[in-house]
Amino acid sequence: MKLSRAVAVFTTLATLGAVSVTGPAQATAPDRSPVTPKASYSKYVALGDSYTSAPLVPLPELLSLGCLRSTSNYPKLLAGMLHIYRFTDVSCGGADTTHMTTPQSTPLGVAAPQFDALTPDTDLVTLGIGGNDFGVFGRIIDTCPKLRDSDPAGAPCKERFTVDGVDTLKADIAKTQGRITEVAKAIKVRSPKATVVLIGYPKIAPEKGTCPDILPFADGDYGYLYSIEQELNKAVSNAAKAAGAQYLDTFGPSTGHDACAPDGQAWIQGKDVNLLRAFNYHPRFEGQAGVASLTYKKLSGAPETVTADEQARFARQARELSSKAAKTSLPEAYRAHVDRLRTGAQR
Numbered sequence: 001m002k003l004s005r006a007v008a009v010f011t012t013l014a015t016l017g018a019v020s021v022t023g024p025a026q027a028t029a030p031d032r033s034p035v036t037p038k039a040s041y042s043k044y045v046a047l048g049d050s051y052t053s054a055p056l057v058p059l060p061e062l063l064s065l066g067c068l069r070s071t072s073n074y075p076k077l078l079a080g081m082l083h084i085y086r087f088t089d090v091s092c093g094g095a096d097t098t099h100m101t102t103p104q105s106t107p108l109g110v111a112a113p114q115f116d117a118l119t120p121d122t123d124l125v126t127l128g129i130g131g132n133d134f135g136v137f138g139r140i141i142d143t144c145p146k147l148r149d150s151d152p153a154g155a156p157c158k159e160r161f162t163v164d165g166v167d168t169l170k171a172d173i174a175k176t177q178g179r180i181t182e183v184a185k186a187i188k189v190r191s192p193k194a195t196v197v198l199i200g201y202p203k204i205a206p207e208k209g210t211c212p213d214i215l216p217f218a219d220g221d222y223g224y225l226y227s228i229e230q231e232l233n234k235a236v237s238n239a240a241k242a243a244g245a246q247y248l249d250t251f252g253p254s255t256g257h258d259a260c261a262p263d264g265q266a267w268i269q270g271k272d273v274n275l276l277r278a279f280n281y282h283p284r285f286e287g288q289a290g291v292a293s294l295t296y297k298k299l300s301g302a303p304e305t306v307t308a309d310e311q312a313r314f315a316r317q318a319r320e321l322s323s324k325a326a327k328t329s330l331p332e333a334y335r336a337h338v339d340r341l342r343t344g345a346q347r
Helices: 004-016 062-067 074-082 133-150 156-161 168-190 219-243 285-300 308-326 332-341
Strands: 043-048 086-089 104-106 109-111 124-128 195-199 246-248
Touching: 043 074, 062 104, 062 109, 074 086, 074 124, 074 285, 124 168, 133 156, 133 168, 133 219, 156 219, 168 195, 168 219, 195 219, 195 285, 219 246, 246 285, 285 308
Parallel strands: 043 086, 043 124, 124 195, 195 246
Antiparallel strands: 104 109
C-alpha cells in the first residue's frame, strides 16, 4: 500500500504549472477561538504521516511533491491561527515512526529525517504518526474491501487478521505504542523547550450503521475497523502520557463526521479518490480544519469540541477550495493517473 504512485500526479502539475503554491499565511484557516493560547509560540515544527500532510486536499504544496503535503493541512491552518511565522511542516505521506530519524524514499527523491527540522529553540511540535507502522492501516484498506463479498453480513476481515485467537493487527499496534513513546521522548531531547502534542486519528467508520457504497466493508467489519482505530488512538494516548507530552483526541470530537456522514459533515473521504477533495480513506479539508481547531483549543484550554457553526464554516471553506482547484484546469494526464491510485491509500 503505497502513496508513491500519487507523486506522478503532482509531477505533472509542477511541469505544467497548473497549481500555484500558497504559503501558510495564505491558507484558508478556521476563525480563531476567542480564547487565546496559554503561551505564545514562535517556532513550530509539524511532524507526521499523510493524515497530517493531507494528500489531494486543495491545493498541493508543490515544493514537497514527494510527501504530498497540502497548503491547507492542519499544521498550516494552526500556524496561521497562532500567527507563527517560523514554521516548518515536514509531514510526509507514507511516513512511519522510523522516518523521524531516518530518510524516507519518495519517487521524487529522498526526504530527510523529519527530526532534522527540530532545533533547541523549537517551542511547539505536533506529531501525527503510528498508522503506517507494521502496515496496519494499509493492510486494513487493502484487505477488508476485497473480503466483503465473501460474507457481506459477517466480519471476514476480522477473521483474516485473527490467527490462533490473536488479533495480529492489535498486536502490531501494541508494538507501535513503544515506538511512538520513543519518538515523543526524543522530541523532548532535541527540543527541550517545546510543547509537544501527539495528534490522534479521527473516525473513519461510524460507531453504528454502514455505508457500503462509501466504505465497502462487510457489516461486521465496521465494528472491527472502529476497534482498530480505538486501539491505535489508545497507543498514541499512552505514548504521550509515558513521554510527558500532550495528547489531542480527535476520535471523540469527530463523532458524526466519519466517512459515512453526509457531504459537508464528513471529515474523511471514502473509497473513491476525489481530485478536488482528498485522497481515498484520508481526511478532507473539513477534517484538517477540525484538527486545527481542536489543537488550537487544546493549547488554549478551551473545550475540545467542534461546534455546528464551525463545521458549517469548514464545509463552506472546503467548497471554496474545491472551486479554486477546479479552475486550475487539471490536465487529463492528472485524472488518468489518479485513476490508478484508487487502491493505493496509505497514511
